[in-house]
Amino acid sequence: MAGLRVSSDALEAFAVFAEHLNLTRAAKALHISQPSLHSKLATLARELDRPLYQRTGNRLQLTADGERVARFARDHLERLELFLGELRGTPSTRPLVIASGHTGYLYLLGGTIRAMLAERPGSVRPLHTNRQQMRAALLTGRAHLGVFTLHVLPDDLVAVPIATYPQVLLMPEGHRLARKRNLRLADLAGAELIVPPPARPHRINLERALSAAGVPWTVAVEAEGLPMTLDFAALGVGPTVVAGCVQPPPGLVARRVTDLPLITFHAVHRPGALDDPRVADLLARIRSGIPPAARRRVGSSTG
Structure with a gap:
């Protein structure tokens, strides 16, 4: 793979495809034809010398390598946008994505999301998921942070306890x-x-x-x-x-x-995600919005 060059255009196309896992919808989002998108994905897979997605029944699924490439593609695009924003003196317009379920949104995250959107519309976007979908969204870079109760802590993600309730x-x-x-x-x-x-x-x-x-x-x-x-x-x-x-x-x-x-809610993120000051600030704001009694219980129970 020495000397390998992959264009930002190909990475952006794959990142969009990985979010939709549907060629028609991804091509529409990119404003290109479906054959053109298919060609970009095929070229990327050939350059990387590994399959990036596969068909399972009627569904398309990313391979393990495809998840890694999707995560890299999204991280690359975000870093590029942040760099260009700093260069131009303009803030990033890419929203921070939180993956959570009904309970998290209704009782833990609502105040934080409401405040952030009031400060800057479009700065944060909720992604409604179950636990398995949250994990997949984090691993592929679709989400920056997840909030859920966890019965088994993941070994490929960082889980930080933020609130505990009876x-x-x-x-x-x-x-x-x-x-x-x-x-x-x-x-x-x-x-x-x-x-x-x-x-x-x-x-x-x-x-x-x-x-x-x-x-x-x-x-x-x-x-x-x-x-x-x-x-x-x-x-x-x-x-x-x-x-x-x-x-x-x-x-x-x-x-x-x-x-x-007791039940413990965790904030979940990829290793190194808090190196992004926006994600670190989001986690800090979520934690500050948790009632003090629930924060005090954290550490007193495994949940």
């Missing part, structure tokens, strides 16, 4: 358990619970805890995502276990389940 049972004000100040798992015996689908980490961990405590329970309904979970709880379908940062909507109350483990 787990609470959310239920209507008239529910029989609402009279108690705190709950134990045994209090949930016979409950019909609103839970995520079976493969979700929260569902798995909750089932294990209830089973270990010998608590019988049944599924009231399986709900995908926090908004649907809260809607079902407000309808009286059943109680649900959520992180303590979730604010009960009108008509609902939350009671801590004392023998469930």
Whole structure:
């Protein structure tokens, strides 16, 4: 590979393709024809002497090398834009991208995003993901920072604990358990619970805890995502276990389940990402927006 030269144009084309993983949409975003984009990608793969993407069923997926090239391409374009901005005395127009889920956006990140957009429109962009999608977005450079609860810490990313909350049972004000100040798992015996689908980490961990405590329970309904979970709880379908940062909507109350483990949210980023002062500032702003009580719990629990 000595003497290899790869153009910024080819890297930009691949970065856009990696974001869409669709030739038609990527070509449209680049304002070029699909055959022209395909030619650029083929040339880049040939110059690097390795496949960058593959077809799996009806979907296109990046190879491991493709993820590395996509990450480099995005980093290269951002560094180039930052350099040119410094040279011209103008700020970068490329937004910082945060990958998170419902709970993170609703209860941890909203204030930071609102303030940053008020200061400079377009400076930050949310990317709604699950944990697996967050990891992929960080590894390919689509996102600068992720915020999630992690049940297994990644070995290829940096995870910084930023807030820890107890787990609470959310239920209507008239529910029989609402009279108690705190709950134990045994209090949930016979409950019909609103839970995520079976493969979700929260569902798995909750089932294990209830089973270990010998608590019988049944599924009231399986709900995908926090908004649907809260809607079902407000309808009286059943109680649900959520992180303590979730604010009960009108008509609902939350009671801590004392023998469930604390839940820790992490800020996740690629190694070296904080060398970019914009990303370091974003993390600092997120941490400063966390309630002090939640920050104090960080380090007292593995989450």
